[in-house]
Amino acid sequence: MFSYYFTLAIRSLTRNIVLTVLMISAVGVGIGASMTTLTVFRAMAKDPIPGKSHQLFAVQIDNWGPQPGRANYKDNLQPQISYPDTQGFMNARAAYRQAAMYSTGFAVTPANADLHPFIVTGRATYSDFFPMFNVPFRFGGPWSPADDRDKSEVVVIGASLNDKLFGGANSVGKTVNLSDHNYRIVGVLDKWQPEPRFYDLNTNHFAESEMAFIPFTRAIESHVGNWGNNSCNSDTQEDGFEGHLRSECVWLQFWAELPTAADVQKYRVWLDNYASEQKRLGRFHWPNHTSVRDVREWLAYQHVVDDNVKILVLVSFSFLLVCLLNAMGLMLAKIMGRAADIGVRRALGADRGAIFTQCLIEAGVVGVAGGLLGLGLTSLGLLGLRSLLSESVGRLTDFSVGDVIIAVLLAVMATTVAGLYPTWRAAQVQPAWQLKAQ
């Protein structure tokens, strides 16, 4: 019977084109608006490292003490930590894997004289960074813990930098000049772009991943500067690079991999003990205040999904609701206009269930058509957003096959739900009354 009902739906919808176009437009516009905002929201809110996000933890410790009126975060913790704490954390090796890191950048001087020097973003970190964050390699691999210890002049470069300097060939073992220092390439990354870039959310939540990674120890040794955020308590600033390292300025990120809940619990205890130790040493003069947050908690803490986007999603779904109410009204008008036909069908043997199914399939067809129109409008909406937003956020507006399926399913489900009342009314048509009224 499905094909019969489907044919009837098509015939019914083509009988009154204007009404049909209005219904499909109402659904399509609602779907277009809601899917446009939902696509951006989902991209912003998605898990950047699925399967591992609950094992990776951003570590915080309060090295400034209470900051009445000056704290940026409600919990009075800074999102970054100081150099002395990174060293304390790294030396303790209390986690299964751990990496301190900071954002930097280099001037690349290509060996090929035809290419002009150019700037790339970089990151100083530890060898654990790569296995910890599941970073994929096209050639070679990460440097070794020995390289961390020996402050080796080694580098892992990104795929596009490798393409630019070496035409995409395996460059492992070759040398690249970064800010007047030669680094031996040990690995070339495959395409890697965690979105959001959870491990460092201090500048742009959706910044591209870096093109050059060097050992943290080498970077400190070479006084490679910080390109990220740097916050200093005015009481603790010192001059010069070495002074900066000794200071309580917070400018580094620290991540720990803790595979089990027991590991997390142990780490929390260890971190608390570390803070107590700092207090005993006279560095902290306030109650211990530390935090370990997994990736999801970290993204929420850092407000990666803009509150405005959340409001926009809410508004657009309210708009969808209004559109669906309009579609429902139109459907009701259409179905009640066909009450006589329904009465005839009932007289000829259709039970209420048959009429209900027939009308519901018609609503479903409107939903599919509205969903397809909505897809087109979503593409246009995302295109518009791309031209308005920065490149890094605009990149999020890609529409996947999954999004297409969601849009059509949402349209069909929403329209079917909106069609329930008109359909129920249709099934309640009293054939005797309709036929007497003829």
Added chain:
Amino acid sequence: MLKMTHLAKAYRTEVVETFALRDFSIDVKSGEFVAVTGPSGSGKTTFLTIAGLLEEFSSGEYQLDGVNVRGLNDKQRSKLRNEKIGFIFQAFNLIPDLNVQDNIDVPLRYRRLGAAERRRRVQEALGRVGLSARGRHYPAELSGGQQQRVAIARALAGSPRLLLADEPTGNLDTQMARGVMELLEELHGEGATIVMVTHDPELAIRAQREVHIVDGQVVDLAAAPRRVAAAAG
């Protein structure tokens, strides 16, 4: 075939109860052609809609082809209606966006017959009413008489045990009405049971028996129906 005993149908509002039928009894035998007459508002159409299982009754008994219809749910009533009853309406009640074949096909669809069987029945019914060449026409492309023939074909396609006709010639001119009436007589001659509601005494007199309804009650189920009919006329 159709037996109603002390049947009543009341329409109730908060303040008033109106009986469309009261203490209504009728027994239509298999193969009979019965005309139901009566003034406007007498309850003829209510009788027909109850007989056709389109409406529930308030009290009494109704047996259709040996089945007691009291207490049947919507699905059971719809199935019984589809299998046992063919309707012919005054206003034809063809579905305008279906062509002739598809209109005739409607009750067969609800009976869930196979495509080949449906096709065979549609062609047979069309042939029976002399409209084999009009299968792909839409109702709006046909005359009133042709539309009523399509409606009769639709009623016949399901091979019903009972044909219920509500003023089948009411919307037709004399010539077309004569053609439709001859078709009904022909069907009766072939053994069909027909109950026809009509205002027209000339049509009623052509039925085998006439039942006259006044104020929701059968005035006379005369053994000699022609006298009743003549009196009514």
